[in-house]
Amino acid sequence: MNMRFDILTLFPNFFSGPLDHGILSRAISSGVVQVALHDLRDFTHDRHRTVDDRPFGGGEGMVLKPQPIFDCVESLGAIESRIESSSSKINQLNKSNTESNGSITAIAPKPTRNTSRQSIILLSAQGKPFTQATAHRLAALDRVVLICGRYEGVDERVADLLADQELSIGDYVLSGGELAATVVLDATVRLLPGVLGHADSARYESFGAPDIQPNDPADGKTPDGVPRSTHGAGGILDYPHYTRPADFRGAPIPEVLAAGDHAAIRRWRRQMALAKTLRNRPDLLARAPLTPEDRAYLATLGYPNQRSS
Numbered sequence: 001m002n003m004r005f006d007i008l009t010l011f012p013n014f015f016s017g018p019l020d021h022g023i024l025s026r027a028i029s030s031g032v033v034q035v036a037l038h039d040l041r042d043f044t045h046d047r048h049r050t051v052d053d054r055p056f057g058g059g060e061g062m063v064l065k066p067q068p069i070f071d072c073v074e075s076l077g078a079i080e081s082r083i084e085s086s087s088s089k090i091n092q093l094n095k096s097n098t099e100s101n102g103s104i105t106a107i108a109p110k111p112t113r114n115t116s117r118q119s120i121i122l123l124s125a126q127g128k129p130f131t132q133a134t135a136h137r138l139a140a141l142d143r144v145v146l147i148c149g150r151y152e153g154v155d156e157r158v159a160d161l162l163a164d165q166e167l168s169i170g171d172y173v174l175s176g177g178e179l180a181a182t183v184v185l186d187a188t189v190r191l192l193p194g195v196l197g198h199a200d201s202a203r204y205e206s207f208g209a210p211d212i213q214p215n216d217p218a219d220g221k222t223p224d225g226v227p228r229s230t231h232g233a234g235g236i237l238d239y240p241h242y243t244r245p246a247d248f249r250g251a252p253i254p255e256v257l258a259a260g261d262h263a264a265i266r267r268w269r270r271q272m273a274l275a276k277t278l279r280n281r282p283d284l285l286a287r288a289p290l291t292p293e294d295r296a297y298l299a300t301l302g303y304p305n306q307r308s309s
């Protein structure tokens, strides 16, 4: 069964670049994933197609109104729903909302959404960090709705009552959620079965699958018989890669890679990955599953007693 993404945005054309190239484009045309774009302005009811309004309590900027976002989600019929119990937050909102038109039942209630393998995600700088582990969790779902914020913010009732997750792609503020939605889409789709050329490609890169251990017994030979020359990344950064020419403008490739000793290549790649992680992301080492051999190598670099620069 294929996976479906619905993206709610003020700029549907923003996605024509990312969706039309490379792995995403191939995943869509092969039917592994379906991506539907929804223009929030199509869910406004005034002549000016107004999606934003001034913030209650004063302050800078404009805030995205909840109504076009709720209406758009409610129009996504395949998001199954049950009538909410009277204690539900949605119904409380519904009762107190004089503009309510009864279409609220089209939303899958938050508590049942996870069991129905759906998620409604608000992209915002205030969200929980999006990580490779999040991408793996999303890749196991059938349907994901991504809500892209704009302006100064999104009415908080979207995060409270509609979305079941609020995700941020990093500690910086973007001018909208579209780039973040693209990141989430790309990182998730490439994990779907059949999307990457090699079934194991996604396991042997930075971060790897959450359950990969450095001494993974799957390590050995690839299905086509080529000796696998690396351990699973297992929560650390990927090792350095080289291709032809062996000498580029006087810079040679590391000798070990040309010598054909696969055990030595595996050891070298693991050490380079550890060294790079220590240099660029020492925070990852504290959480990574490390073997005594890893620790012995890291000790030669002064870890954990002293951080490399």
Ligand code: ADE
Residues within 6 Å of the ligand: 123, 124, 125, 127, 149, 167, 168, 169, 170, 171, 172, 173, 174, 175, 176, 177, 180
């Ligand atoms: N919208 C604005 N900044 C964002 C961020 N860092 N992540 C996700 N959505 C955002």
